[in-house]
Amino acid sequence: MIGVFDYTVLLTYGSFISAVLGILVSWQQPENPYIAVLFLLLCGLCDAFDGRVARRKKDRTDFEKRYGIQIDSLSDLAAFGVLPVCIGNAMVRACPPVSGAAETSGNGAFVVLPFLLYAVMAVYSLAALIRLAYFNVTEEERQMAEGETDTAEGRKYYTGLPVTTAALIFPAILLFQYLIPRDITPVYFVVMLFTAFCFVSKHRIRKPGLKGISLMVAVGAAEFLFLTLILTGR
Numbered sequence: 001m002i003g004v005f006d007y008t009v010l011l012t013y014g015s016f017i018s019a020v021l022g023i024l025v026s027w028q029q030p031e032n033p034y035i036a037v038l039f040l041l042l043c044g045l046c047d048a049f050d051g052r053v054a055r056r057k058k059d060r061t062d063f064e065k066r067y068g069i070q071i072d073s074l075s076d077l078a079a080f081g082v083l084p085v086c087i088g089n090a091m092v093r094a095c096p097p098v099s100g101a102a103e104t105s106g107n108g109a110f111v112v113l114p115f116l117l118y119a120v121m122a123v124y125s126l127a128a129l130i131r132l133a134y135f136n137v138t139e140e141e142r143q144m145a146e147g148e149t150d151t152a153e154g155r156k157y158y159t160g161l162p163v164t165t166a167a168l169i170f171p172a173i174l175l176f177q178y179l180i181p182r183d184i185t186p187v188y189f190v191v192m193l194f195t196a197f198c199f200v201s202k203h204r205i206r207k208p209g210l211k212g213i214s215l216m217v218a219v220g221a222a223e224f225l226f227l228t229l230i231l232t233g234r
Helices: 007-028 033-055 062-094 108-112 114-146 163-179 185-200 210-232
Strands: 157-159 204-206
Touching: 007 033, 007 062, 033 062, 033 163, 033 210, 062 114, 062 163, 062 185, 114 157, 114 163, 114 185, 163 185, 163 210
Parallel strands: none
Antiparallel strands: 157 204
16 A cells, blocks of 8 residues: 555644545535634644654654655645635635624625635635745755755745644634624635735745744644634534
């Protein structure tokens, strides 16, 4: 059987499966995008630790290392490039009223300008694809230049916003949707377009260390907790 199936890739596989489930839920239950957002947060949690878990195995072959890099990017495309788009599409299809919010399903803006929203979603997914491909190529060049054979552990800066930040950005918008008594679906797409631009920008971002990763995991855990409370309390 082809592929790698040891513990070094389990979290990456888990992230991909979570992404697929989130995509399916967003299409089958568009009236409640909060469930799909929980899967997005799970993707982010898996991604935060998959590299560290893989590097714990000291005797990985070059094939296993290259395989891990490839499936990580493929998984990230599904989780952070496609799933947020499906969540946005679910919000447009349902425009669900939340606690204290007015009914917005008749919002004319989304009837008149559906193709504009589809264009934003397509641009976002394309930007995520470009960002991931660019990272893979530049990381391979960096490793060759520096004589490394491992993953991105030696990288100090990222060029452009990492696509994994989607796991924190879009759940935060859904939380605001719950707190604000108005439909903020347009905000979701404005943020999506801005995020797409950040994916492909040339701005350099320092790679977070252990403290930074821990902070992001804590923020994601808090978002997951609040969203779970929203779902169970409705």
